[in-house]
Amino acid sequence: MTTAVSANRIELLQIADAVAREKNIDKEIVLEALEEAIQKAARSRYGAENEIKAHIERKTGDIKLYRVLEVVEHVENHATELTLKDAEKMKEGAAIGDLLADELPPIDFGRVAAQTAKQVIVQKVRDAERERQYKEYQDRIGEIINGVVKRVEYGNVIVDVGQAEAIIRRDQMIPREHMRNGDRIRAYIMDVRQELRGPQIFLSRSHPDFMAKLFTQEVPEIYDGIIEVIGVARDPGSRAKIAVSSADSSIDPVGACVGMRGSRVQAVVNELAGEKIDIIQWSEDPATFIISALSPADVAKVVLDEDRKRIDVVVPEDQLSLAIGRRGQNVRLASQLSGWQVDIMTEAAESEKRQAEYKACTELFVGQLDVDETLALLLVAEGFRTMEEVAYVAPDEFAGIEGFDESLVEELQNRARESLDRSSAVSEKARIELGVSDEIAAIDGLTTAMMVTLGEAGIKTLDDLGDLAADELISKEDGILQDAGLTEEQANTIIMAARAHWFEDEETETDATETDATEEESVEAE
Numbered sequence: 450m451t452t453a454v455s456a457n458r459i460e461l462l463q464i465a466d467a468v469a470r471e472k473n474i475d476k477e478i479v480l481e482a483l484e485e486a487i488q489k490a491a492r493s494r495y496g497a498e499n500e501i502k503a504h505i506e507r508k509t510g511d512i513k514l515y516r517v518l519e520v521v522e523h524v525e526n527h528a529t530e531l532t533l534k535d536a537e538k539m540k541e542g543a544a545i546g547d548l549l550a551d552e553l554p555p556i557d558f559g560r561v562a563a564q565t566a567k568q569v570i571v572q573k574v575r576d577a578e579r580e581r582q583y584k585e586y587q588d589r590i591g592e593i594i595n596g597v598v599k600r601v602e603y604g605n606v607i608v609d610v611g612q613a614e615a616i617i618r619r620d621q622m623i624p625r626e627h628m629r630n631g632d633r634i635r636a637y638i639m640d641v642r643q644e645l646r647g648p649q650i651f652l653s654r655s656h657p658d659f660m661a662k663l664f665t666q667e668v669p670e671i672y673d674g675i676i677e678v679i680g681v682a683r684d685p686g687s688r689a690k691i692a693v694s695s696a697d698s699s700i701d702p703v704g705a706c707v708g709m710r711g712s713r714v715q716a717v718v719n720e721l722a723g724e725k726i727d728i729i730q731w732s733e734d735p736a737t738f739i740i741s742a743l744s745p746a747d748v749a750k751v752v753l754d755e756d757r758k759r760i761d762v763v764v765p766e767d768q769l770s771l772a773i774g775r776r777g778q779n780v781r782l783a784s785q786l787s788g789w790q791v792d793i794m795t796e797a798a799e800s801e802k803r804q805a806e807y808k809a810c811t812e813l814f815v816g817q818l819d820v821d822e823t824l825a826l827l828l829v830a831e832g833f834r835t836m837e838e839v840a841y842v843a844p845d846e847f848a849g850i851e852g853f854d855e856s857l858v859e860e861l862q863n864r865a866r867e868s869l870d871r872s873s874a875v876s877e878k879a880r881i882e883l884g885v886s887d888e889i890a891a892i893d894g895l896t897t898a899m900m901v902t903l904g905e906a907g908i909k910t911l912d913d914l915g916d917l918a919a920d921e922l923i924s925k926e927d928g929i930l931q932d933a934g935l936t937e938e939q940a941n942t943i944i945m946a947a948r949a950h951w952f953e954d955e956e957t958e959t960d961a962t963e964t965d966a967t968e969e970e971s972v973e974a975e
Contacts, residue, residue, distance in 0.1 A: 482573030
């Protein structure tokens with residue numbers, strides 16, 4: 450760079466061109482960096498108080514220095530200002546406020562000035578290079594990139610990807626995969642962020658989309674859009690499941706992804722360090738899809754709870770360990786892939802669970818409806834499980850039950866409603882005693898029983914409820930309302946309703962501020 454500063458005119462342009470090509474940046478950026486470096490060096494020669502500009506002629510390489518002066522009535526700073534009288538000597542027709550360029554003689558740069566110029570140029574070029582890298586790789590997020598392992602630091606792999614360096618953090622590597630300097634590597638561009646030390650390119654080999662992109666490279670039908678990858682669930686380095694669907698009924702998506710003698714899927718397996726891959730045909734029917742996702746286990750029966758996106762899968766005793774998989778891996782991946790909570794049970798366990806549910810529902814109806822066990826069993830056998838169902842379903846829902854006439858149905862529904870009213874009154878009393886606010890009681894979607902549960906957990910005000918996350922309400926492990934049957938969407942709706950007053954307060958403050966500002970303007974106008 451020192452050579453660039455002291456070079457003759459033609460060499461200056463040649464060096465700028467060479468640097469631009471080497472760093473893959475615009476030549477104009479290099480020339481602007483040279484101009485800034487020359488300006489800085491000239492200020493150290495002529496005095497830092499002067500406003501000095503440098504210009505390099507783009508065709509000839511000539512360097513010209515100017516001192517910029519402003520035309521003013523009264524000069525306060527002789528280094529940057531001049532009077533109108535003096536200005537007219539430099540330029541005919543000059544006026545107050547004009548900026549005039551006073552050409553300065555060329556200077557010879559000393560060692561210190563040249564070193565300063567070099568630092569400016571290096572920094573400018575580095576900044577331009579970083580900006581180019583950021584824009585280039587920002588547009589490539591979601592692609593697979595090839596690189597060479599440059600070094601390994603504390604488990605993180607630094608990869609040379611050509612014009613930049615990227616990093617694969619330890620948690621984004623495939624477990625038990627060891628990389629050495631010089632190894633060629635493929636990875637998924639997960640994120641590109643602008644940080645203080647420059648743009649950081651984050652790669653991943655454990656991301657589900659990495660597998661999807663690998664299949665896109667290996668399977669032409671996916672690349673052409675004939676076959677679509679619906680979802681991927683991975684336990685990196687161990688096992689994965691990928692769901693595929695075909696837009697052309699004549700093409701088998703699973704067979705296309707497997708390839709002739711397994712060649713296509715084997716290429717992906719080799720890239721992923723031997724990770725076992727189950728390729729599953731996607732289905733709109735959740736039951737069919739989940740049964741396929743649990744392969745190679747055989748499924749005897751499934752019971753869906755669509756409101757809670759939960760499915761009970763019943764398997765023969767000898768298929769239980771296969772369905773669950775090692776450390777729950779098979780059922781966990783099937784659950785991730787489908788988006789449903791999957792519970793695996795044997796036929797014997799399912800039978801016991803159903804009998805326990807029947808017994809509980811029968812006891813509920815006997816106690817709350819004041820009917821005998823036979824009638825309660827008939828209700829349970831017809832699918833009635835809660836008092837709400839008995840109280841509020843259409844009367845013709847009872848039509849198929851032998852011995853149920855119109856008067857009996859009316860009496861049962863009246864008793865069910867009275868029971869619900871009694872329970873609600875008890876819960877309402879408990880809510881008030883627990884101190885759960887009326888504002889919470891006004892939120893749609895919360896029953897009095899839920900409010901009692903919230904109160905017992907110390908959630909008594911809108912702020913208490915608004916501070917919660919959906920998981921804290923419905924998590925199966927420790928959710929406050931885990932037994933209430935709420936979906937994540939319902940839980941979020943309730944929480945947002947509790948937070949609504951926060952935004953109303955902000956709007957009120959904004960309106961008050963605007964009103965005060967308007968009043969101040971009115972007073973000033975008067």
